[in-house]
Amino acid sequence: xxxxxxxxxxxxxxxxxxxxxxxxxxxxxxxxxxxxxxxxxxxxxxxxxxxxxxxxxxxxxxxxxxxxxxxxxxxxxxxxxxxxxxxxxxxxxxxxxxxxxxxxxxxxxxxxxxxxxxxxxxxxxxxxxxxxxxx
Numbered sequence: 001x002x003x004x005x006x007x008x009x010x011x012x013x014x015x016x017x018x019x020x021x022x023x024x025x026x027x028x029x030x031x032x033x034x035x036x037x038x039x040x041x042x043x044x045x046x047x048x049x050x051x052x053x054x055x056x057x058x059x060x061x062x063x064x065x066x067x068x069x070x071x072x073x074x075x076x077x078x079x080x081x082x083x084x085x086x087x088x089x090x091x092x093x094x095x096x097x098x099x100x101x102x103x104x105x106x107x108x109x110x111x112x113x114x115x116x117x118x119x120x121x122x123x124x125x126x127x128x129x130x131x132x133x134x135x
Contacts, residue, residue: 025087026060026087030060031089033058033060034051034055034058034060034062034089035048035050035051035052035054035055035062035104036051036055036062036064036087036089036091036104037089037091038051039051039064039091039096039100039101039104040091040094040095040096042096042097042100042104043097043100044100045099045100045103047100048100048101048103048104048107049103049104049107051104052103052104052105052107052108052111053107055108056107056108056111059085060087061085061086061087061108061111062086062087062088062089062108063086063087063088063089063105063108063124063125063128064089064090064091064095064096064101064104064105064128064129065088065089065090065125065127065128065129066090066095066127066129067090067091067092067093067094067095068090068092068093071090071092072090072127074125076123076125077125079123080120080123080124080125083120083123084112084115084116084120084123086108086112088125088128098129101129101130102129102130102133103130105128105129105130105131105134106130106134109130109131109134121135
């Protein structure tokens with residue numbers, strides 16, 4: 001027999017899951033202000049470095065993924081983003097110049113290593129641009 005308290009506990013569990021998921025996504029404003037959204041317009045490695053450093057200072061950090069027609073979300077994405085305070089960003093089929101995106105990510109890799117050591121490398125998505133070269 002299902003009691004009211006059991007229903008309430010189950011409801012609270014699902015509600016907390018939904019709310020915590022929402023906290024792992026940056027707001028539209030954060031995305032629009034970020035270097036991750038502007039990287040497609042960058043035309044030099046220096047601009048990529050400056051955009052990444054600005055995102056680090058702002059506290060809205062991203063790892064750029066290889067662009068696809070539709071975004072792919074993997075099972076461990078939420079936990080990684082929460083643990084390392086960084087978001088995955090996939091710009092779709094019109095992604096930035098790959099060399100510039102890799103340079104942006106290289107700055108983020110360095111930041112993650114300085115902040116967390118190398119343990120983040122075990123959990124990061126393997127399709128992050130430039131990761132193979134960084135390893």
